[in-house]
Amino acid sequence: MSPRITLAIAARVLTQLRRDHRTLAIMLVLPCLLMALLWWMFSDLPQPAMVPGQPEMFDRLAPALLAIFPFIVMFLVTSVTTLRERGSGTLERLLALPMGRLDFLVGYALAFGLVAALQSALAVGLSVGLLGLDIAGPVWLLMVVAVVDALLGTALGLFVSAFARTEFQAVQFMPALVVPQILLCGLFVPRDSLPDVLGAISNVLPLSYAVDAMSSVRDSTDTGGVGGDLAVIAAYVLVGLALGAATLRRRTD
Amino acid sequence: MDDAVRVAGLTVQRGGHDVLRGLDFTLAAGEVTGLLGPSGCGKSTLMRVLVGVQAGVRGEVTVLGQPAGSASLRPRIGYQTQAVSVYDDLSVRENLGFFARVLGVGHGRIDEVLATTGLGDKADAVVGNLSGGQRSRASLGVALLGDPDLLVLDEPTVGLDPVLREELWATFHTLAQRGAAVLVSSHVMDEAERCDRLLLMRDGLLIADGTPDAIKQEAGADDIEGAFLALVRGGTAGGAA
Numbered sequence: 409m410s411p412r413i414t415l416a417i418a419a420r421v422l423t424q425l426r427r428d429h430r431t432l433a434i435m436l437v438l439p440c441l442l443m444a445l446l447w448w449m450f451s452d453l454p455q456p457a458m459v460p461g462q463p464e465m466f467d468r469l470a471p472a473l474l475a476i477f478p479f480i481v482m483f484l485v486t487s488v489t490t491l492r493e494r495g496s497g498t499l500e501r502l503l504a505l506p507m508g509r510l511d512f513l514v515g516y517a518l519a520f521g522l523v524a525a526l527q528s529a530l531a532v533g534l535s536v537g538l539l540g541l542d543i544a545g546p547v548w549l550l551m552v553v554a555v556v557d558a559l560l561g562t563a564l565g566l567f568v569s570a571f572a573r574t575e576f577q578a579v580q581f582m583p584a585l586v587v588p589q590i591l592l593c594g595l596f597v598p599r600d601s602l603p604d605v606l607g608a609i610s611n612v613l614p615l616s617y618a619v620d621a622m623s624s625v626r627d628s629t630d631t632g633g634v635g636g637d638l639a640v641i642a643a644y645v646l647v648g649l650a651l652g653a654a655t656l657r658r659r660t661d
Numbered sequence: 662m663d664d665a666v667r668v669a670g671l672t673v674q675r676g677g678h679d680v681l682r683g684l685d686f687t688l689a690a691g692e693v694t695g696l697l698g699p700s701g702c703g704k705s706t707l708m709r710v711l712v713g714v715q716a717g718v719r720g721e722v723t724v725l726g727q728p729a730g731s732a733s734l735r736p737r738i739g740y741q742t743q744a745v746s747v748y749d750d751l752s753v754r755e756n757l758g759f760f761a762r763v764l765g766v767g768h769g770r771i772d773e774v775l776a777t778t779g780l781g782d783k784a785d786a787v788v789g790n791l792s793g794g795q796r797s798r799a800s801l802g803v804a805l806l807g808d809p810d811l812l813v814l815d816e817p818t819v820g821l822d823p824v825l826r827e828e829l830w831a832t833f834h835t836l837a838q839r840g841a842a843v844l845v846s847s848h849v850m851d852e853a854e855r856c857d858r859l860l861l862m863r864d865g866l867l868i869a870d871g872t873p874d875a876i877k878q879e880a881g882a883d884d885i886e887g888a889f890l891a892l893v894r895g896g897t898a899g900g901a902a
Contacts, residue, residue, distance in 0.1 A: 420751070501746040506735040659718075661676070
């Protein structure tokens with residue numbers, strides 16, 4: 409691996425993204441619009457609702473969504489762009505050049521990680537600043553979790569792109585790999601109230617830890633618990649990148 | 662001159678059948694070798710073998726003194742794939758700049774390559790907006806960036822204006838004179854006369870290997886197209902299988 413090549417790839421991906429105004433707008437503005445929609449949905453309900461001591465609905469759901477958005481967006485963007493690179497012959501050309509496979513993967517992860525940081529800054533800023541999201545922990549930690557979630561989406565997207573032949577197939581992987589994680593992450597049913605089998609499955613899905621991390625930032629000023637969740641997600645990111653590297657074969661048919 | 666490429670008993674299996682069936686040849690440094698044959702005869706596969714990105718390779722393939730695909734060869738080989746493998750959404754200059762950084766060559770090379778490929782006035786145009794020939798030249802430019810010792814060009818002159826084609830062939834000869842081995846594939850037989858040496862290919866086999874004049878003389882034909890036909894009908898190599 410060489411820092412020069414890794415950074416060259418990250419810079420190139422960002423230049424391509426900057427050229428594509430529509431994608432950039434969707435990546436940055438869409439999460440904000442969806443957070444606003446969520447807030448608006450609950451705005452007419454009698455406040456404070458629920459049992460005393462329980463957070464309001466928006467406060468309950470918003471952190472989970474802040475974890476899920478960067479994950480989904482980065483998963484989609486990464487799997488489609490990598491597939492494009494495989495199909496156009498540029499990947500073959502790069503693999504014939506002195507580029508390490510990790511240069512390629514880490515370059516992509518860096519570029520998309522940066523976009524994710526910007527995306528989360530906007531969505532978190534809007535939620536906390538304008539929509540009144542009430543969190544106990546530090547706001548920056550919310551962003552750190554969001555960026556790590558985005559990297560998780562990037563790693564998974566890189567891996568999945570090896571198994572899709574077309575962009576159409578790559579997009580179809582989303583409902584298969586992402587929706588079950590959303591259903592089981594604790595957003596709908598608390599994870600410890602799930603049936604045993606589903607609880608066990610939920611325990612091995614990375615998004616569960618992302619949502620757990622977000623929830624602990626919301627509930628507690630003690631940042632210790634978040635570290636453990638972040639470590640689990642980071643481990644998944646590394647495994648995803650390693651699997652992605654394994655699928656990048658220099659020699660192909 | 663030293664042999665830049667030595668190939669012995671090269672067979673490539675793809676999808677259960679042999680795409681290349683026992684090739685033996687050498688490529689000399691300082692020469693432009695034309696790899697000619699109809700579409701689907703195995704030209705691209707052979708080129709991918711030399712560059713080291715083809716799977717299922719058997720036989721001995723030595724490139725610049727090392728086994729094909731060795732990591733140390735990657736900076737020394739310039740490769741233009743048949744598909745235009747540059748980024749459509751970047752400008753020509755941005756594409757060259759990116760690949761120059763991957764190769765670790767200075768930015769001065771970019772202007773040289775722009776001049777060589779005649780893309781100076783299109784340097785800041787986004788590749789996706791260029792014509793097919795211009796895009797192919799941008800892709801060729803990337804292959805030239807590293808000043809390679811072996812240049813492997815898969816159909817670089819397809820669809821180009823004759824004047825430009827003439828200029829590019831002159832460029833290939835200039836690069837060869839500086840000591841590079843240049844392998845250029847084409848399915849158009851009339852490009853044969855521009856090569857120092859020819860490899861004629863059909864159906865995964867080499868049916869002729871020599872200078873254009875020697876091949877014509879041996880086959881008793883006036884042009885390479887005729888020689889190709891005579892060789893195939895005579896069953897010199899291809900008919901036996």
